[in-house]
Amino acid sequence: MDNWMIYVLITTGTFIFMEGVAWFTHKFVMHGLLWTLHQDHHQKKPHFFEKNDAFFLIFATPSILLFFFGAKEGFNWMFYMGLGILLYGIAYFIVHDVIIHQRFKWFSRSNNRYINTIKRAHKMHHKHLDRHDGESFGMLFAARKYWQQVKKN
Structure with a gap:
């Protein structure tokens, strides 16, 4: 090969x-030990940035280190x-922040079944305002x- x-295969896997x-x-982790960072994502305040955005840096760190040492x-x-x-981080950002939460108004409507399904699943996740x-x-x-x-709809 x-x-x-x-x-x-490594990238896809x-x-x-x-x-x-x-x-x-x-x-x-987010609904456990680090709930204090994730809580504001479930209990919205009128701010563009959330403490929850710190997870971007947490998830980016291994990628940056792997890029550095791999290169x-x-x-x-x-x-x-x-x-x-x-x-994955890019896909997560597009799906979560752009399509679902509309933090950036790039896409506002869709009749795509996949998008409507993940929106539905995420809506059910957010119906719970606490960590449990x-x-x-x-x-x-x-x-x-x-x-x-x-x-069905």
Whole structure:
């Protein structure tokens, strides 16, 4: 197998793996130990920035380090893992901040079933204003029940 194919697999695999990392971190860290940073995301205040935005830096740090050390070692596997994390971060930003929460008014309406499904799942997540009894902690993949709810409408 050529090196470029391995690097595409590493990047893609890391991207997919990051959904699990995001789910786990959201459920057990953001709604756990670091609730004080995530709380303002569930209990909105009239500010553009939230303490929750600090998670951007927390998630970006491994990507930056992997880019740095991977490039230093001749663009090895670490660089492409960093790329997978970066691409997931971009996708997360577009889906979460742009499409769902409309923090940037780039896209306002969609009849796309995927977008409506993830919006529905995220809406159900935000119906819980405290750290307990949450649901739907992922971002890019929604549970079957949300797909079925959107299909019915």
